[in-house]
Amino acid sequence: MARPRLLRRCLLTALSAVLAGSAMVATPAHADSPHVSSSEVSATATFSDTFDGPAGAPVDSTKWRLETGDNVNNHERQYYTSSTRNAALDGQGHLVITARRENPANYQCWYGTCQYTSARLNTSGKFAAQYGHVEARMKIPRGQGMWPAFWMLGNDFGYEPGKVPWPDAGEIDIMENVGYEPSTIHGTIHGPGYSGTGGIGAAYTLPGGRAFADDFHTFAIDWAPDSITWSVDGVVYQRRTPADLGGKKWVFNKPFFLILNLAVGGDWPGDPNGSTQFPAQLVVDSVSVTTSNAPTGRPIRGLAGKCVDVAGANPANGTPVQLYDCNGTAAQQWTFAPDGSLRALGKCLDVKDHGTADGSPVQLWDCSGNPNQKWVLSSGHDIVNPQANKCLDVTENNPANGTRLQIWTCTGGANQKWTVG
Template sequence: MAGPRLLRRCLLTALSAVLAGSALAAPAQAAAPTSSTSSAAAEVTTFSDTFDGPAGSPVDSSKWQMETGDNVNNHERQYYTSGTNNAALDGQGHLVITAKRENPGNYQCWYGTCQYTSARLNTSGKFAAQYGHVEARMKVPRGQGMWPAFWMLGTDIGDVGWPNSGEIDIMENVGYEPSTVHGTIHGPGYSGSGGIGAPYSLPGGQAFADDFHTFAVDWAPDSITWSVDGNVYQRRTPADLGGKTWVFNKPFFLILNLAVGGDWPGDPDGSTSFPQQLVVDSVSVTTSNTATGTAIRGLAGKCVDVAAANSANGTQVQLYDCNGTAAQQWTVGSDGTIRALGKCLDVKDNGTADGTPVQLWDCTGGPNQKWVVTDAHDIVNPQADKCLDVKDNDSANGTPLQIWSCSGNANQKWTVG
């Protein structure tokens, strides 16, 4: 992780007692599948907030709780408030978290009288997830000292503390890097400045504050994959930890906040204008109907399989005896993708011709990675208007999959789940 990151932010002291009591709260009940065209699909939305409501109204208290207080751990400058002064709906489908240079309540911070107010929200005790596609569409603020973040903590933090609880930073931005965001994991022996992650930068000097962007992780057993606007930029597994403990195969809850100042971003200066806003369009978590995904079964009762469980780009996708391994655990997403091992089912070279192979590839958001699962048990690539097909109608293990004109034959029929 770039930057002089001496201490990682933890939960506020004032919240620790609450977390200790709610850390083991059960996840919210899953909703029904969101797509009528994929009734057999595994994807369900387990959490969604599109922040609809009258301007000035608070966030949905059944989904979020407000944290209050300061944060000495990173030497941040803001005081987090409750109510709607620093976090409110705008009446146009957004949550606006506003950092202000003010102190109407005479709040006291670790350094004396607080200079700034802002907001931090979490879902502890209200919602937690274990695995899935976790995303937020947001427009970040700009300016020296701004530090917006979308992240997760293990629900056991009240029992084991940080960093043993684990932390997954889906998106962090520091104001002196307007074109760059960071994704990081923290755990025992790799926390604070030792967190493991990578940056993602927009091309051509574009600033993240200029527009909305979608920040996401695809999270599976022993695997976390980060993306921005569908562009995958890193994947982490236990192999990246050098023998240290992977603490991410358990439930986590969500956090949104806008910090002001701190060890990493530095403090605001004369170039920083206030107020600054983190504008959140939506937050969602979609998962499969099992913790690890679901099988896609086809010809002769065999499964769609990633050859040798190899997550490298270009790995053949094939038919194979169903065995329940990660190579056969697929998530059918509301974004039209079908994913395994943190990557997408992809039509090679953006092809549309009969016989074009399908493979595993980094998720790009391209039309060659979009699929529709129909009630007739076809899996169709709309760009090519062709079906996922077992080559030569051959049910032998290792037979490659391809796209082919939809015929209704058995080698094009699939059952998801």
């Protein structure tokens, strides 16, 4: 569960008033394979911004709107402005959101005269998504009191008639960081009965004591009906479904819009101190939302009309993947993710021990981005692991429930043919 914090409810009257990628290109099988006729399984980018433009230019106003004002709900210290001093392109393909210790226009905040300025952008009224792969590649700032975030609000959010207030409208925090935890980010959902400090989520910590501010990282969710899966640099660290809510309402099967911001201070991160350096910058390389044109979150049917199945619906690492009667459960709902992986239960279809030999079994494992977790759906209905140049195969052509799946030299046999959906 994410570190406690107060409401992330929208701070601005202005926002309430206006509320009325990396594409997946599947790797072809080796050209010398006579059995695999590969086709690209690509993604449709429903939203993409790579922030190209001259240094000092504002963000694309057809994609983003800038919010202005302060935020009493979280007791943040900044005043969000629409100035390019706080949000501008750097001329090198980045958006730079800059927090400054200044008050050039005598801005007034909830605590008196504002001490800081920064920026918050959203796509409300311009773009909203329902399901898909949502990601941002960013380098976050360091320093006590810094609070960068990439998140989403339900598109029906608002406080005027006909709108849904926070938290009932739903919030998906794809990435939040508080400056006193330089190696850790948080992913959280908020909704009716599980908001603020009761939000449901998890943390991800970089190995080896590395800080997120040292380099760019990709923060993402894979979002499908009744499930949201979080990852950092392709490594999955949590999955949430209605089963995690203890009977409370799941409010995430509808459109949401995107938000990027850099807050200064607040109840969760605490205020800046003498060690905090300004200006502080959140550098955003790209933001994208993609939906695969391969079916997502669907069964994969093969020999005797049976399905690719995670044994016992067990999400533990090393769980066998098998053939079983199709039953519509989550253990048989597979997603072709934009990184080329094939996912179910928040984990990846994995060739055990990085095997490339005929008969290497497949299993469920934490997503790592390694070649033994890459798959191509070919035009010939093969599912191919390009590293081994071999096909997903039903062992010994046996249609019985529980038959283990493996990789094998592609033969064109019925035990290697798969239909998605």
